[in-house]
Amino acid sequence: MWNKLNSMTMPVILGGVVLSRRDVVTGIDIGTSNVCVIVGEIASDGSINIVGVGTSPSGGIKKGIIVDLERTVEAINTAKSEAERMIGSKISEVSVGIAGSHVGLINNRGVVAVSRDDKEITEQDVERVLNAARVIALPQDREIIDVIPREYIIDGYDGIRDPVGMLGVRLEVEAMVLTGSMTSLRNLLRCVEIADCEIESLVLNSLGNGEICLSRDEKELGVFLIDIGGGTTEVSFFQGGGLRDITVLPVGGDHITNDLAVGLRTTFQLAEKLKVEQGCALREMASEEAKIEIEGISGRDKRVISPHELFSYIEPRILEIMQLCSQEMARMGYNTIPPGGVVLTGGVSMMKGIAELAESIFDGPVRIAQPEYLGVKSPIYSTAVGIIHYSLRNNTVGRPKATDSKMGFIVALWKRFKAFITDIWE
Numbered sequence: 001m002w003n004k005l006n007s008m009t010m011p012v013i014l015g016g017v018v019l020s021r022r023d024v025v026t027g028i029d030i031g032t033s034n035v036c037v038i039v040g041e042i043a044s045d046g047s048i049n050i051v052g053v054g055t056s057p058s059g060g061i062k063k064g065i066i067v068d069l070e071r072t073v074e075a076i077n078t079a080k081s082e083a084e085r086m087i088g089s090k091i092s093e094v095s096v097g098i099a100g101s102h103v104g105l106i107n108n109r110g111v112v113a114v115s116r117d118d119k120e121i122t123e124q125d126v127e128r129v130l131n132a133a134r135v136i137a138l139p140q141d142r143e144i145i146d147v148i149p150r151e152y153i154i155d156g157y158d159g160i161r162d163p164v165g166m167l168g169v170r171l172e173v174e175a176m177v178l179t180g181s182m183t184s185l186r187n188l189l190r191c192v193e194i195a196d197c198e199i200e201s202l203v204l205n206s207l208g209n210g211e212i213c214l215s216r217d218e219k220e221l222g223v224f225l226i227d228i229g230g231g232t233t234e235v236s237f238f239q240g241g242g243l244r245d246i247t248v249l250p251v252g253g254d255h256i257t258n259d260l261a262v263g264l265r266t267t268f269q270l271a272e273k274l275k276v277e278q279g280c281a282l283r284e285m286a287s288e289e290a291k292i293e294i295e296g297i298s299g300r301d302k303r304v305i306s307p308h309e310l311f312s313y314i315e316p317r318i319l320e321i322m323q324l325c326s327q328e329m330a331r332m333g334y335n336t337i338p339p340g341g342v343v344l345t346g347g348v349s350m351m352k353g354i355a356e357l358a359e360s361i362f363d364g365p366v367r368i369a370q371p372e373y374l375g376v377k378s379p380i381y382s383t384a385v386g387i388i389h390y391s392l393r394n395n396t397v398g399r400p401k402a403t404d405s406k407m408g409f410i411v412a413l414w415k416r417f418k419a420f421i422t423d424i425w426e
């Protein structure tokens, strides 16, 4: 998304560095705990520098779904203003992340005859075959939001990644069709528009995370990426270079906070603070001597507990999340961990001891991933920074028409829906 800044000529001054205001791209991750707005500047060599960061607690989102429009818009505005202050100008166009909880996956196949007389496969043939894969019966409340090709097959020869320029008579595609509930998606897009942003592209959060958290080798060999956020845990499986499956579990860091608040009879705020500052996923890592002081609720006396007691509330919940992930992996057809292992990201992956605990459950290598950019070196920023990377890599930004973008269909649909509503009211 080339920001509207494009058209402006004044340079941006950031910490003494003058930015050319051109080639600025903004990603928004609207999560259950945090809304993150990240602005990336594209350097002349194509690399990205992060020049603006804004975050705000969400409030209006439950398990990845918007339940309070006003609070969500407020959070987007707060995060956006913070990022705007950093870059010194307004953000007007954004790439928006879509949580996996909005999305369902259907595998489908499309077939077309190659159109040119010399039988060279063109981009138009690829577009036609992807459109053919869209032909699918859906319930009324769901819409197709994207079609991701798994592999192309030319005259029976499979495993082809990019068929353009090759020769053949019959072109087939094995594709993953992403479908979404229109109601929740429309609400998401509406919030972004009320916050005065034009939607340039939509990116599935898992695909954004994959850009930042996974190496090319991991994606090729097979890897599970687990994003543990505040309200949801998103398990994505990548293999053969692309996303193969996703599933979203309605559990996350908020459940740990809730367990602590109930178990230790304290407020959510204090439970959250204890979790973030002193929490650990492994009881055996607790020091014998240390003591933790806990404020009582409504003027009750302070209490002192051992780290072992604190960790004993955290460990079972994280264990449960990992076991649920493990069940999902088995459902996807993996009873053993693929060669790329497991990669954790999202806010909860910052919990001490989580990688060790995960390794004992998955019986394979586990690592924590985060963006390696100054100012956003935290797993809570993986999705927003990934959205920028994905949009740029897939040319879903900077194109003349949103309908050209990978998720442009839903953006176009949203625009049509808006025009329809406007027509009704005028």
Ligand SMILES: Nc1ncnc2c1ncn2[C@@H]1O[C@H](COP(=O)(O)OP(=O)(O)OP(=O)(O)O)[C@@H](O)[C@H]1O
Residues within 6 Å of the ligand: 030, 031, 032, 033, 034, 035, 063, 064, 099, 228, 229, 230, 231, 232, 233, 252, 253, 254, 257, 272, 275, 276, 277, 279, 346, 347, 348, 349, 350, 351, 352, 379, 380
């Ligand atoms: N150091 C830490 N240790 C443990 N948990 C943490 C830490 N820092 C943040 N968290 C937790 O991470 C969660 C927020 O993570 P994140 O920002 O990735 O979620 P989100 O993207 O807003 O939510 P979701 O992806 O579920 O919609 C919160 O539950 C928070 O308490």
Ligand SMILES: [Mg+2]
Residues within 6 Å of the ligand: 031, 032, 227, 229, 230, 346, 383
């Ligand atoms: Mg998230």
